[in-house]
Amino acid sequence: MKNTLKIHRAIKNFTQEDLAKEIGVSRQTINSIEANRYVPSTVLALKLSKVFEVSVNQLFELELEDE
């Protein structure tokens, strides 16, 4: 699964830490998601969707290897 977190973070001019605080997770969690080290929970995805004002489907997209 790929994501556009970094882009939306740039649009909002947020650091990883800003974002982490905003949604109540650690900075490393944000970093690890951006680096595709792990897949976030749907609650986390919805919170990101809310903060960035875009849909979850715009933030995250399945790749061939996911299916």
Place this chain on the structure above:
Amino acid sequence: MKNTLKIHRAIKNFTQEDLAKEIGVSRQTINSIEANRYVPSTVLALKLSKVFEVSVNQLFELELEDE
């Protein structure tokens, strides 16, 4: 977090087992998500979004207690 899985499953006329096979998880996983016993991963949410042809945000919604 609440979800509309049961409704979309009814629209497509899928049993929990049909759906489970469709997206490659166990029937209990579907059952547990519908019953709000746990929160699925974003990959799973995206797969459900694809099968039901609706956005993740239409399938799952944050509740007050999530924030």
Place this chain on the structure above:
DNA sequence: TCTTTATGACAAATATACTTTACATTTTTA
């Protein structure tokens, strides 16, 4: 009504998300 199919739920085991701590490297800014 009897049988089959679908759902709800629990327990134990395993996989993986997420936290905290910590340190190195890169990027920004004074």
Place this chain on the structure above:
DNA sequence: TAAAAATGTAAAGTATATTTGTCATAAAGA
């Protein structure tokens, strides 16, 4: 160019998703 801020990543620990197996009950069909 030196200091500060931001990012990348790793390890160890905790929380929780997911599987497999199993059983009880509800719903649907013969």
